[in-house]
Amino acid sequence: MKLKKLFPILLATPLVVALAQSYFTPSELEAIKTGGKAYAEVFLNQRPDQALCSFHRNRLPADLLPQFLEEQRALIKYPASGKLMGDWKKGGAIFNNLQKANCFSCHFGSPVHLGGDVGPSLEKYGLKRGQSEAIQRYTYEVIYNAWAYFPCTVMYRFGALGGLTPEEIADVVAYLLDPESEFNTKPAVGSK
Amino acid sequence: MSPRVWWKVAALFLLALALAQGEVDPREEAKRQKQLLLETAGILPTELIVEQGKELFNRKGPSGKTMAECDFGLGKGVLEGAAARLPRYFLDTGKVEDLDGRILTCMTRVQGFRPDQIRRQEVVAVAFYIASFSTGKPIQVRLLFPQERELYTLGEKLFYARSGARDIGCATCHVTYVGRRAGVLPYADVLGRDKSWTHWPAYRYSNDQIWTMQDRIRACYGNIGHPQPNLYSLPILALELFMAYQNNGAVVEEWPAFVR
Numbered sequence: 001m002k003l004k005k006l007f008p009i010l011l012a013t014p015l016v017v018a019l020a021q022s023y024f025t026p027s028e029l030e031a032i033k034t035g036g037k038a039y040a041e042v043f044l045n046q047r048p049d050q051a052l053c054s055f056h057r058n059r060l061p062a063d064l065l066p067q068f069l070e071e072q073r074a075l076i077k078y079p080a081s082g083k084l085m086g087d088w089k090k091g092g093a094i095f096n097n098l099q100k101a102n103c104f105s106c107h108f109g110s111p112v113h114l115g116g117d118v119g120p121s122l123e124k125y126g127l128k129r130g131q132s133e134a135i136q137r138y139t140y141e142v143i144y145n146a147w148a149y150f151p152c153t154v155m156y157r158f159g160a161l162g163g164l165t166p167e168e169i170a171d172v173v174a175y176l177l178d179p180e181s182e183f184n185t186k187p188a189v190g191s192k
Numbered sequence: 193m194s195p196r197v198w199w200k201v202a203a204l205f206l207l208a209l210a211l212a213q214g215e216v217d218p219r220e221e222a223k224r225q226k227q228l229l230l231e232t233a234g235i236l237p238t239e240l241i242v243e244q245g246k247e248l249f250n251r252k253g254p255s256g257k258t259m260a261e262c263d264f265g266l267g268k269g270v271l272e273g274a275a276a277r278l279p280r281y282f283l284d285t286g287k288v289e290d291l292d293g294r295i296l297t298c299m300t301r302v303q304g305f306r307p308d309q310i311r312r313q314e315v316v317a318v319a320f321y322i323a324s325f326s327t328g329k330p331i332q333v334r335l336l337f338p339q340e341r342e343l344y345t346l347g348e349k350l351f352y353a354r355s356g357a358r359d360i361g362c363a364t365c366h367v368t369y370v371g372r373r374a375g376v377l378p379y380a381d382v383l384g385r386d387k388s389w390t391h392w393p394a395y396r397y398s399n400d401q402i403w404t405m406q407d408r409i410r411a412c413y414g415n416i417g418h419p420q421p422n423l424y425s426l427p428i429l430a431l432e433l434f435m436a437y438q439n440n441g442a443v444v445e446e447w448p449a450f451v452r
């Protein structure tokens with residue numbers, strides 16, 4: 001095929017698919033299969049965006065960023081009710097559960113568990129940031145798909161990869177933002 | 193009380209003490225725990241396991257041979273420094289093998305055990321014993337054979353890969369967030385400063401477990417809900433070869449190690 005003909009096809013293809021179709025070669029995938037079915041499946045089904053982050057070792061070149069961010073944004077869905085702040089009590093149970101969301105392990109600020117320092121401190125997040133529409137949306141979207149703001153970051157993409165439903169995420173947003181929430185009324189474990 | 197029970201009691205007591213005292217440098221803390229344990233129990237768990245491994249090493253298999261008939265890379269029965277040069281390619285099997293895998297090969301091909309007769313705890317005990325002959329030795333892993341180079345490349349790719357429902361990747365924790373913590377221990381700089389390859393096999397006093405690097409890697413996947421690779425599988429071996437090669441030249445302070 002001539003380059004001219006190829007060009008429109010490339011344009012129509014999502015960036016991640018065009019640039020990093022597969023990170024592992026077929027023979028590498030064969031070797032990975034000796035790790036067992038469940039293990040191998042994770043790599044056989046590696047997502048194109050994961051392949052791209054793998055290939056660039058978590059630092060995407062600047063020219064790829066705009067389209068990557070746009071594609072990550074497109075994955076974000078919102079609660080049917082349209083409300084981005086739900087029930088802070090339910091949100092607290094999610095935030096502080098190791099199996100469920102594990103937020104506290106990476107973020108300082110929980111009044112229930114001592115937090116880690118992998119991510120920035122969220123101590124008194126709602127009191128510091130307020131509850132404006134913009135802050136609600138930002139917080140919701142970061143939790144739904146952190147890669148839409150921080151490409152290839154370590155924070156899980158809770159909504160985009162199905163760890164939490166839109167409603168659960170709205171509950172967590174309320175836990176962080178609602179001035180009544182214990183996250184904002186009680187001292188964080190370990191605060192001075 | 194038997195010595196084994198004794199040091200278990202002592203270990204739990206010391207651990208409770210350490211937890212009550214709050215945060216301390218985990219490496220320094222492990223040294224302190226080891227010293228205290230030695231003073232209270234008179235013997236270290238690592239020494240007991242090495243002793244068990246020695247007995248297993250000298251036990252005759254169905255073929256009538258002991259493990260002294262096996263070549264761990266430096267010739268039949270030579271253990272001095274052998275573990276520090278693994279993983280490596282072996283001509284007799286046509287495969288790259290690490291310490292665990294080579295012990296399996298020895299027990300099946302030379303000693304005549306059936307694979308289903310081999311218990312994991314025995315393999316680990318023998319690994320402790322063989323590794324103990326490499327204390328003070330530098331890591332010397334090479335990429336000579338094409339099989340070694342291919343596995344190294346796979347290991348490097350796996351190390352930087354993001355996968356699964358939580359976008360897991362070794363490098364995200366052990367390169368990007370070195371020193372940060374999401375639990376008790378800070379993320380080690382496994383490719384660099386911490387020379388993590390030299391910390392395993394080890395006794396983990398916080399859990400009373402004996403682990404080789406194979407177990408360590410599986411735990412890193414499992415801790416965050418990623419499916420774990422099977423023991424003795426190629427992805428584990430590939431990650432090991434990659435990490436060992438990155439730590440080439442690092443001197444083994446003590447094998448088996450004593451860690452949190």
